[in-house]
Amino acid sequence: MNMDNFYSTRKNVFERIQDASTATKLLMSLMMACLTGIMAQIIIPLPWTPVPITAQTFAVLCSGLFLGKRYGCLSQVLYVVLGVAFIPWFGGMTGGLEALLGSTGGYFIGFIITAYFIGLITEKYAESRSFRKMAVVIGIANFALIYIPGLAGLALWFNLTQGTAIGIVDLLMMGLVPFIVGDIVKILGAASVSKVFLPKD
Template identity: 70%
Template structure:
């Protein structure tokens, strides 16, 4: 395969996903929800925080890249709704409304928003699909769009369950700092997928 064939192939695949039927897009969203649930089972619990290290954020970041803003976002909505309703695919094979309203509640909100944000940039700006620009976009999605609601939710959950409001340093140690190195790996991996598989025109 020469370089032009490679460029044509990835453009054809990208456009095929974006232009497929609504039913097909919903099925792809469901598959991405399944992938998110699978990645959520790659887990490293931390003794000082109820928020574990998982690989599910990688699936969230990829959902917007692959499916675009609307159906990437839908994949995360399906992941949450099905996890609450009947599928135990949250971290550590858990599920139900208690998990949704637990210490990770804000992160779930962030998943939906981050997928939409990445998808919106990917859909609208072809030149943003290169490695450097997409790493920046994904970094913003990860560290701002996921963590801001995530940390707010963690603080509110801690106050509701323990009656104490966490200080900023305590909150960051529980909900952000331990995850930075792994998140950088996920960001760079997702940006690499954009570089290799998404057309730049």
């Protein structure tokens, strides 16, 4: 396949996804929720924090890229709602309301916001789909939209379970610092997905 054929095929596939029926988009959202749940099982527990390293963030980032703001966001809503309701597909095969109210609950909220934001930028600004621009967009989404609610939820959980407020340094060491390197890899990976698979016009 020459590059012209590749670019044409890539654009056609992207447009077919955008123009798909509501039922098809709902199915794709459910499939992306399933992928998020599968990648959440790639897990590295850390002894000093209840927040583990997982691969699910990569699926969150890609949900907005492929499904756009509405259905990318919906995929993460489904992931959270179904995980709370009856599917144990959060990290470590956990689920239920206690997981949402636990140390990682804020991150789940961040997943929903992040998928919407990336989908919004991807849909509205075709030029943003280049590697460099999308890396910036995804980096902002990852470190602001996931970690702000994530750290707030972790701090609240710590206060409620330990009966004392956690210092900012300890909070960052528990909920942010150990994940920076892995997140950079996932951000660059998602930006590469955007560069290869999404049209630029």
